Amino acid sequence: MVMVMGEVWTKLGSSLAGLMFMYAMFQQYIPYNFRSNFEKYVHKWVGFINPYIQITFNEFVGERLERSQAYLAIQTYLSASSSKQAKRLKGDLVKNSTKLVLSMDDHEEVPDEYQGVKLWWAASKKVSKQPSFSFYPTSSDEKRYYKLTFHKKYRELMVDSYLSHVLKEGKEIAVRNRQRKLYTNSTGHKAYWSHVVFDHPATFRTLAMEKEKKEEIIDDLITFSKSKEYYAKVGKAWKRGYLLYGPPGTGKSSMIAAMANLLNYDVYDLELTAVKDNTELRKLLIETSNKSIIVIEDIDCSLDLTGQRKKKPEKEETEELDPLQKKAKEESSTKDSKVTLSGLLNFIDGLWSASGGERLIVFTTNHVEQLDPALIRRGRMDKHIELSYCSFEGFKVLAKNYLDIESHHLFGVIEQLLGETQMTPADVAENLMLTTLTRNTETCLENLILALKDVKVQTSLKAEEEAKEKEQTRLKAEKKAKEKEAELQSKDEAKQDKLASKDDDNEVNKV
Numbered sequence: 001m002v003m004v005m006g007e008v009w010t011k012l013g014s015s016l017a018g019l020m021f022m023y024a025m026f027q028q029y030i031p032y033n034f035r036s037n038f039e040k041y042v043h044k045w046v047g048f049i050n051p052y053i054q055i056t057f058n059e060f061v062g063e064r065l066e067r068s069q070a071y072l073a074i075q076t077y078l079s080a081s082s083s084k085q086a087k088r089l090k091g092d093l094v095k096n097s098t099k100l101v102l103s104m105d106d107h108e109e110v111p112d113e114y115q116g117v118k119l120w121w122a123a124s125k126k127v128s129k130q131p132s133f134s135f136y137p138t139s140s141d142e143k144r145y146y147k148l149t150f151h152k153k154y155r156e157l158m159v160d161s162y163l164s165h166v167l168k169e170g171k172e173i174a175v176r177n178r179q180r181k182l183y184t185n186s187t188g189h190k191a192y193w194s195h196v197v198f199d200h201p202a203t204f205r206t207l208a209m210e211k212e213k214k215e216e217i218i219d220d221l222i223t224f225s226k227s228k229e230y231y232a233k234v235g236k237a238w239k240r241g242y243l244l245y246g247p248p249g250t251g252k253s254s255m256i257a258a259m260a261n262l263l264n265y266d267v268y269d270l271e272l273t274a275v276k277d278n279t280e281l282r283k284l285l286i287e288t289s290n291k292s293i294i295v296i297e298d299i300d301c302s303l304d305l306t307g308q309r310k311k312k313p314e315k316e317e318t319e320e321l322d323p324l325q326k327k328a329k330e331e332s333s334t335k336d337s338k339v340t341l342s343g344l345l346n347f348i349d350g351l352w353s354a355s356g357g358e359r360l361i362v363f364t365t366n367h368v369e370q371l372d373p374a375l376i377r378r379g380r381m382d383k384h385i386e387l388s389y390c391s392f393e394g395f396k397v398l399a400k401n402y403l404d405i406e407s408h409h410l411f412g413v414i415e416q417l418l419g420e421t422q423m424t425p426a427d428v429a430e431n432l433m434l435t436t437l438t439r440n441t442e443t444c445l446e447n448l449i450l451a452l453k454d455v456k457v458q459t460s461l462k463a464e465e466e467a468k469e470k471e472q473t474r475l476k477a478e479k480k481a482k483e484k485e486a487e488l489q490s491k492d493e494a495k496q497d498k499l500a501s502k503d504d505d506n507e508v509n510k511v
C-alpha cells in the first residue's frame with residue numbers, strides 16, 4: 001500500500017512538474033499580446049460555463065492604502081459565524097476590542113445562508129512579486145482579500161440586500177466588542193492624551209435620583225445619539241453640552257460614568273490646569289475621537305474666570321518696558337498663562353467640533369452661582385442638571401442596590417428624617433454598605449437613622465449658631481449706628497452753642 005501511494009505521489013509530482021514546465025515555456029516564448037488574448041478568452045469561456053459570481057473585497061484600498069472599511073466589517077461579521085464553521089482559524093486581539101477575535105485563516109472557506117440562499121466566503125491573499133519600496137511593506141507584498149461566491153441568479157438579492165446586511169451586522173458587532181477608554185491629558189512639555197481601560201460600574205439604574213428626572217436625562221441622551229440626520233439638517237455640529245452641579249458627593253462623577261456606559265462612549269477627562277494655553281487646548285480637542293464625552297470637572301476651580309479679564313492693562317504696561325524686561329515678563333506670564341475663558345468658549349462653540357461629531361461636553365461644578373454666565377448660557381450648555389441631597393426616592397434606589405430591599409418597617413422613619421435633613425447620596429450609601437458579616441439590613445438602616453439624626457442635630461445647632469451670629473452682628477451694627485447718631489448730635493449741639501455765644505457777644509457789643 002505504501003508502495004502504491006509512493007508511486008502515485010511520484011507520478012503526480014512528475015506530471016505537475018511537466019505542467020509547470022509547459023506553463024513557464026508558455027510564459028516565456030509566447031508573445032505577450034497573444035498570451036493576454038488567450039487569457040482573456042479563457043476567462044470568458046470559464047465565465048460562460050460557470051454559473052457563479054465572485055466579488056472580491058481587498059483589505060487595502062486607494063492610493064494611500066487605507067484599510068478598507070468594508071473589509072473590516074466583513075472580517076468582524078465573519079469572525080462571529082466563521083469561528084463555528086471554519087476549521088483553521090487565526091486569533092488576534094483587534095484594536096479597540098475587548099475580545100479575542102477569531103477570523104478564518106488564509107484559503108479557508110465558510111458557507112453562509114441568507115434568506116434561504118447559500119453562498120460562500122473565502123479568505124485569501126495575493127503575493128506580489130514586484131519589489132516595492134512602499135511605506136507599508138506587508139500590505140504591498142501580501143494583499144489579503146475576501147471572496148464572496150454565489151449563484152448568478154441571486155445577483156440582485158446579494159448586491160442589494162445581503163451585502164448591506166453584512167456591513168451593518170459587522171459594524172454592530174464591532175461596536176458591541178468595543179473597548180471603551182478613559183483618557184486623561186498628561187502634563188509635560190507636549191500635550192497628549194494617555195488612556196486606561198474605562199471600566200466604571202455606575203449605570204443609571206444604580207444612580208440615586210428621582211425616577212422622572214432620570215428618565216428625562218436618559219431620553220435626552222438617547223435622542224442625541226440618534227440625531228445625526230437632525231443635526232445635519234438644522235446645520236448644527238453634532239454635540240451637546242451638559243452642566244452638572246450640586247454639592248460634593250451627590251453623584252456628578254457617577255452620572256458621567258453612567259452616561260458613558262449608556263451610550264458606549266469613550267471618556268476624555270480634561271484637566272484644564274495642566275493645559276498650557278489655548279493652542280494646546282485646541283490640539284488636545286482635535287485629537288478626541290467621536291462617540292466620546294469630554295469632561296471638565298470642577299470648572300470653577302480649573303479656570304480663573306475673573307483673572308482672565310484683567311489681562312489687557314498688563315499688555316499696555318509692557319509696552320513701556322525695555323526689550324529685555326519685556327521678554328522676561330512675557331516668559332513669566334506664558335508660564336502661568338492658562339486657558340482663557342474665550343479659548344474655552346471657542347472650543348465649545350467652535351469649528352473644531354464640526355469634524356466628526358457625536359460628542360458630549362460635560363462640566364461639573366459645586367458652585368454654579370460663581371460661573372460666568374457666558375459659559376453656561378443655553379446653546380453652550382444645553383442642559384443644566386442639578387444633583388442634590390438624597391431624597392426618599394433616591395434612598396430607595398440605594399437600598400435596592402446595597403441591601404436588595406424594596407421596603408422595610410424603618411423606611412417610614414427614614415423618609416421623615418430625609419425630609420428634614422440634608423444628606424448626600426454618598427453619605428447615605430456609606431451607611432448602607434454591609435461592611436462585616438455581623439451587620440445585617442436592620443443594623444444598616446438603624447445606623448443610617450442615627451447618622452440622619454446626628455446630621456439633624458448638627459444642622460439645628462449650626463442654624464442656632466448662625467442665628468446667634470446674625471443677631472450679634474445686627475446688635476453691633478445697631479450700637480454703631482446709635483453711637484454715630486449720638487456723636488453727630490453732640491457735634492450739632494456744640495455748633496449751636498457756639499452760634500448762641502456769638503449772638504450774645506454781638507448783643508453786648510451793640511449795647
Ligand SMILES: Nc1ncnc2c1ncn2[C@@H]1O[C@H](COP(=O)(O)OP(=O)(O)OP(=O)(O)O)[C@@H](O)[C@H]1O
Nearest residue numbers: 206207208247248249250251252253254425426429
Ligand atoms: N446619586 C448617587 N447615586 C448613587 N451613588 C451615589 C450618588 N451620589 C454619590 N454616590 C456615591 O458616592 C460616591 C461619590 O460620588 P461622586 O464622586 O459621583 O460625587 P460627585 O458629585 O462627583 O462629588 P464631587 O463634587 O466631590 O466630585 C460614588 O462613588 C457613589 O458610590
Ligand SMILES: [Mg+2]
Nearest residue numbers: 252253254297
Ligand atoms: Mg466628582
